[in-house]
Amino acid sequence: MSPPANYVPKTGMTPEVQRIYDEIASKKQQQRENFKKWLEKEMPAEFTAKIKQQCAELGFKIDWETGRLAYDYSTFKPVPISYELCYVRHGKTIGNTEPRVYQGQVDYWDNQLNETGLAQAET
DSSP: OOTTOOOOOTBBBHHHHHHHHHHHHHHHHHHHHHHHHIIIIIHHHHHHHHHHHHHHHTTTTEEEETTEEOOOTTTTTOOOOOOOOOOOOOOOOOSSSSSSOOOOOOGGGGSSBOHHHHHHHOO
């Protein structure tokens, strides 16, 4: 399968997809400001307290500015497991290179392994 005529090799995106990503990126700051206003003015205090409590119980920290969760490494302890775990990841493709456009099980030209992905597969 060959790439479409308007394929942009540098980003792996067509101009239309690049335009959409640029539009999303241009609204990122406003989205953060809206999220912060929602947290401060519209989210009930008891709900905020409950989320903080649940996060603490699970060993997570929450960044209220971004809405992201992360492990609280000062208290995090790995769970002991009694089996072997094998993690397998596919090699890098144009489709899974940031910014992400393609995800899932799609057999298109842009989800074929790129040079990096081929080198990863060989190792």
